[in-house]
Amino acid sequence: MPAPTSPPSSTGGPAGGPTGSRPGGRSARVRVAVHRAVQELVVDETGEGLTIPVVAARAGVHATTVYRRWGSVGELLADVATSRFSGDIVVPDTGSLRGDLERYAFDLAKDLGDPDTLALVRATIGTGGEQGAAACRGERQRQLEAILGREQARGEEPPSLERTTDAVLAPLYYRAVFTDDPLTPDWARGLVAHLLAD
Template identity: 45%
Template sequence: MTGPPTPTPAGPPDRRPGGRTARVRAQVLDAVRAELAERGHEGLTMERVAARAGVHRTTVHRRWRDVGGLLADVIDAAGETDWQPPDTGSLRGDLTALNREIQQSLVVRPSLALALMAASFHSEQAARAQTRLWAVRYAQCEVLVGRAAARGELPPGRTDAHGLLMAATAPVHHHLVLLRADPDPLLPERAAAAAVLAAAAGAFTRGGGGGGGDARQ
């Protein structure tokens, strides 16, 4: 699945209960991230996470039940961070900056983003959490299309923001994840430029009825 980047939070925000509960969650999720980075999802176990977090394993089992629960909570925590899409003053600049964030998250070693992608193919809970995260990120990034319309960068009508974002970011994922090629420093801007040209030509413009992911201009 392609989409905007998955930020790696240093710890969970204050959206969940505070005090000891929040501290335990922070310790456990940090341990999950570290274990994923070192061993991948194949080596992730409740026992290793508990030992690394300094938490009794019954606490981990009681709250998260299994590895799938741990993975889902790590992904959900990423969606709780105060991430904002780029604002460079142009659609091409915004999409380029977004692609550079995505590329960095995929090429850094070890890559938590890649580990979570792999894990989502082996855990239904993680897969559902990943889907929720992408939905949130795409919704957040629709502002890029709205700003571009206000600046007159996109044609009149209705722009499928989701389709435009997919077209702009997919080449980076394809290059790094599917082809496993070395990072291309020019690809983030090249992919962004191609998507902008397509959008300006009306490739993502819809007329008539509405649908999810459209940005009115």
């Protein structure tokens, strides 16, 4: 199904042909189309492995274009995950460590409870290797660092980043990725309570 928001193009030739637009413009459109195709395909859950030809066909571009730009499915998934998981989440600032961590846990539980997000995380872990894993966890870890750093700036002694990762971040990811148990707010709050009772 074509995206309804795209402007009408002139008689659309094959994606490889010159279209009169600036290279940067075309390049950006290819990126959007390929990223969207990946996000759609990982949600389909056909149980088939994702391949570049399949992504290219769904995006309406030549497979060679995708190979040239991303190299492999793993690098492509890492790129999609990086752009999906970067910079779209504000670090909570409620004035207390407990409040910040609860807000953080609620936000992450909600995000991982979204089937599109979960499908992308699973697919990226599956094919994106270490680069993909880093893309999935990177921003989340930096947010925790910011929350813990703010508590230190208040003159308190927060738990370490390692301990907070083990006690809050890890159970959220484990439950989302490995089980079909729901990530409820009460359960997420319990994770923070156990950490701060240590």
